Amino acid sequence: MTTSTIMEVVDLSVDYVLPDRTIKAVSHVSLDVNKGEVIGIVGESGSGKSTLAMTFLKLLEYPGKIKGGKVVYYGSEGKSDVLKMKPSALRKYRWKEVSMIFQSAMNSLNPVMRIEDQMGDVMVEHGYKEDEVDERIDYMLQLAGLTKNVRKSFPHELSGGMKQRVNIALALSCDPKILIADEATTALDVVVQRQILTRLLKLKDDLSISLIFITHDISLVANIADKVNVMYAGKIAESGPSNEIFDSPQHPYTKALLASIPSLEQEKSVKGIRGTPPDLSEEIKGCPFKDRCDSVFDRCKNEVPELKMVSQGHYAACHLYGR
Amino acid sequence: MMSEARAEEIQRALASNSPMNRFRSFMKGVWSHKKGRAGLIILTALGLLAIFGYFFAPYSPYNTNSLAFQPPSYQHLLGTDYEGADIFSWFLIGTGTSLVVGLSIALLSAFIGVLVGVVAGYFGRQVDDVLMRAVDVLLVIPGFPLLVILSAFLPPTLETTIFVLSILSWPFLARVVRSQTLSLKERPYIMASKLSGLNGMQIIIRDILPNLLPIIFINAIFLAVGGVVAQAGLAFFGLGDLRSVNWGTMLYFFQAEDGIVYRAWWWLLPPGLGIVILGIGANFLSNAIYEISKASKGNGK
Amino acid sequence: MPRVISMEGDLMESSTIETNELTKDFINKRGIIRRESRTTRALDQVKLQIKEHEIFGLIGESGSGKTTLGLALLKLMDVDSGQIIFNGNNIMKYTGRQLFGFREKTQMIFQDPYSSLNPVISVYKSIVTPLRVFHKELKEEEVLNKAIETIEMVGLTPAEQFLNKFPNQLSGGQRQRIGIARAVINNPDFIIADEPVSMLDVSLRADILNILLDLKRKFGKSMMFISHDIAVTQYVSDRIAVMHLGQLVEVAKSDRIINNPMHPYTKSLIDSIPVPDPKKKWNLDESKGQISEYVNEGKNECSYANKCPFVMDNCRKERPKFREVEKDHLVACYLYE
Incomplete structure (x- = not known):
């Protein structure tokens, strides 16, 4: 870790323990989040990216189970392991230190409460005084690019994009240090998505917070993230600065993923990745990507590849690199 | 061109999808489900009792040569009633009648309920309006008092009881089926079937009914149990055919002939337990069917 | 007979399906005491031709x-007015x-x-x-x-x-x-x-x-x-x-739409697409934009008028007609009149 590290995930593994099988949703993931940084976590469905995000807030519920590792948060009161926090500490930690905008955020507002009441409740709960709350609601709505008259609205009176902005305002309402966005713009149209994301990035600069951006859309990550983690089958396949990941992807999965999306700029023909991701409830021998990989060789079949450095700050979990 | 061997293999594969095979694999699923197996065992046992009970009854239910109100003994496994008739024989024979009544009610009311529900749900508009108003009327009529009145005026036969109970039980199922149909008919696969040139009736039969089967089945089980209970209830009040031997008439005579004064628990217990066990078995089975059908339809997510 | 239209010089192609002024309204009734009905025009005089x-x-x-x-x-859905021609036949009825x-x-x-x-x-x-x-x-x-x-x-x-x-x-x-x-x-x-x-x-x-x-x-x-x-x-x-x-605003060959979008809406759309290239980071200055919700209520105006940065008086008076601005590139916008 470096001095500016604010969160550190160390060797984290999460299982979903079902009566008849155990799904290894996340296995041995490590990553750092620095102050003021935008971290992108990219993966397809079932790659474990959302499960990972849940652990950052200790939101994992039955049948999810932490198998090992820790999530260290470096707060103003020294470092602490989020996964060991007591309920009282956790209540302070959520919203005030780390907050999250969910994939289903469009429906996460209470339909029978006015926006101002919902925001006020959160702030009062986290120690803001009644008299400052009022002003703060205006400030937060304005930060999120909404006008004051949204205060009196009910959620159903707002469009999808506006609701998502209310969620941003809510998530920022207690001055968190880290904001996690889990597929926060997936359900929105591109124009609105761009408006919301540029707003979010601006806020990140203004308030110097860190952003963890989780999505399946690798193009989107390229446009906004400083560092990118590509997840596959519960593991990090490749991680590094976003320039490197897109200019010289190393892991065959990253390469194939980039080759599978049509681009507006080049006239290229796209190619899907054959096969499907492995069943995480079964023991995977060797590299999880071996059955879909074009550069597979003997070693991949038996030995699990570790994340190895391919250049400064750029890691890939593939036997092709770093013998 | 396809090779001979391949063609054969394909034919075999397709044959394995026959309705019979699918039913068999469904029953296998129920059997390997804990509650499902318990439910199947209980209901099968009751069913066997209903079919073969008659042949094992040691006495005729009208044989009143023994002493009245005898507690269980070797001669009379479940004692005797106020006339000295053998209660064990009454129970064996009565189970059959009770279950036949329940089953008939289930079949009749499920048939009407499904027909009305599916037609109203799929075709909508005026058809829906008319049918659902009829359902509403039947649903708001207080059932049991009406039953009592109807039974008092119609000839007191088992057929009357079955008819009356069926008329009163189908509206609920019609409601359930209609709402399920409403949600099913918005699915894209229904649109795909329309695009494939199928008409409304074909879509109902091919796409909608098979998806409703589990829910129809579960409801039919409860309709049957409800039928048994309601028939017993009517008989208990002395309505319906009192000459028939069934759980309901057992209960009626128990209360009418002072079974309680003589503390003749052996008289009350068999029909009472019969109803309870039937209910438990039905509950287990329907639970299992629900869970299995949910899992097999699973949206893959 | 399919209608024959001229395309690319002497090459003649016929259309499989075409529509003429297709219009469809959805009417939402709301309110329990005061019944309000709000019309949303889902299709607003849609005219297209698929070859x-x-x-x-x-x-x-x-x-x-x-x-x-x-x-x-x-x-699979009825429309209020307009025509659909399939293989030369009007299929509306x-x-x-x-x-x-x-x-x-x-x-x-x-x-x-x-x-x-x-x-x-x-x-x-x-x-x-x-x-x-x-x-x-x-x-x-x-x-x-x-x-x-x-x-x-x-x-x-x-x-x-x-x-x-x-x-x-x-x-x-x-x-x-x-x-x-x-x-x-x-x-x-x-x-x-x-x-x-x-x-x-x-x-x-x-x-x-x-x-x-x-x-x-x-x-x-x-x-x-x-x-x-x-x-x-x-x-x-x-x-x-x-x-x-509900309105078609621009029709052109794919590469023309991407490389030379003309309608202001198409421009903003093309501009907002994420590109898998970190060098093309977004410009954060444009983050001030407000989002508001508009619906097409069936007025005779350009559906984009409420959001368009180039909006003129004309745009709200009458909806702009399709106009062939360059070959096979149709745009419905007064900027190109």
Whole structure:
């Protein structure tokens, strides 16, 4: 870790323990989040990216189970392991230190409460005084690019994009240090998505917070993230600065993923990745990507590849690199 | 061109999808489900009792040569009633009648309920309006008092009881089926079937009914149990055919002939337990069917 | 006879389907005491022409009416006014036998691979339905052969492994292929693909897109490809139409739409697409924009007037007509009058 590290995930593994099988949703993931940084976590469905995000807030519920590792948060009161926090500490930690905008955020507002009441409740709960709350609601709505008259609205009176902005305002309402966005713009149209994301990035600069951006859309990550983690089958396949990941992807999965999306700029023909991701409830021998990989060789079949450095700050979990 | 061997293999594969095979694999699923197996065992046992009970009854239910109100003994496994008739024989024979009544009610009311529900749900508009108003009327009529009145005026036969109970039980199922149909008919696969040139009736039969089967089945089980209970209830009040031997008439005579004064628990217990066990078995089975059908339809997510 | 229009000099192409001033209103009644009714115009005088052997892309945001247009074209939804001409015949009043004949020639590929296949019907039975309905004369063996051929055409080999499966035994990508097989087995003249890849994982999308392109190349299918994803749409489409709140605002060849968008809405749309290139980071200064919700209430005005940075008085007086600004590039905007 470096001095500016604010969160550190160390060797984290999460299982979903079902009566008849155990799904290894996340296995041995490590990553750092620095102050003021935008971290992108990219993966397809079932790659474990959302499960990972849940652990950052200790939101994992039955049948999810932490198998090992820790999530260290470096707060103003020294470092602490989020996964060991007591309920009282956790209540302070959520919203005030780390907050999250969910994939289903469009429906996460209470339909029978006015926006101002919902925001006020959160702030009062986290120690803001009644008299400052009022002003703060205006400030937060304005930060999120909404006008004051949204205060009196009910959620159903707002469009999808506006609701998502209310969620941003809510998530920022207690001055968190880290904001996690889990597929926060997936359900929105591109124009609105761009408006919301540029707003979010601006806020990140203004308030110097860190952003963890989780999505399946690798193009989107390229446009906004400083560092990118590509997840596959519960593991990090490749991680590094976003320039490197897109200019010289190393892991065959990253390469194939980039080759599978049509681009507006080049006239290229796209190619899907054959096969499907492995069943995480079964023991995977060797590299999880071996059955879909074009550069597979003997070693991949038996030995699990570790994340190895391919250049400064750029890691890939593939036997092709770093013998 | 396809090779001979391949063609054969394909034919075999397709044959394995026959309705019979699918039913068999469904029953296998129920059997390997804990509650499902318990439910199947209980209901099968009751069913066997209903079919073969008659042949094992040691006495005729009208044989009143023994002493009245005898507690269980070797001669009379479940004692005797106020006339000295053998209660064990009454129970064996009565189970059959009770279950036949329940089953008939289930079949009749499920048939009407499904027909009305599916037609109203799929075709909508005026058809829906008319049918659902009829359902509403039947649903708001207080059932049991009406039953009592109807039974008092119609000839007191088992057929009357079955008819009356069926008329009163189908509206609920019609409601359930209609709402399920409403949600099913918005699915894209229904649109795909329309695009494939199928008409409304074909879509109902091919796409909608098979998806409703589990829910129809579960409801039919409860309709049957409800039928048994309601028939017993009517008989208990002395309505319906009192000459028939069934759980309901057992209960009626128990209360009418002072079974309680003589503390003749052996008289009350068999029909009472019969109803309870039937209910438990039905509950287990329907639970299992629900869970299995949910899992097999699973949206893959 | 199909109407013949001139395209690219002396090359004559005929259109498979075309619409004229297609309009459809949805009326929402709300309020319990004071009944208010609010009209939303889902289709506002839509005029388009889809040619033979062409993949016609239709892009627009959610609520722009693109799915409504798809349903209207296939007569799965009635419209209020306008015309739909299919293979030269006005199909607006089709019912009964005529509608049945129309059904034989059209098909649809759906967005959601999970709900577009009936969970209780096997793959084989699902995909051969159109054959069984429209070609009762076919023998069992012919149907089977056709099914196997089609399943393998959509990349599921060997076919016998799939015939017997039920949808819940297949992955999303496989289901979507079955959906395509069902759509093409009866060799329709016109297929609508409504967001066929938006619910699939990124790595699986490419193959589905390539299958659609193959269908066009090999069998010359006309297709309308509805999507909100512009990059995906331009990959498969020959021409693209842009829809905004029920109005078509621009129609042109794919590369012209991408490289030279003219309508202000198309411009903002193209501009907002994420590009997988970190050097093209977004400019954060434009983050001040406000979002508000507008609907097309059926007024005679440009549907984009409320958001357009170049809005003029004209835009609200009368909706702009399509105008051929450059060859085969139609724009409905007063900036180009």
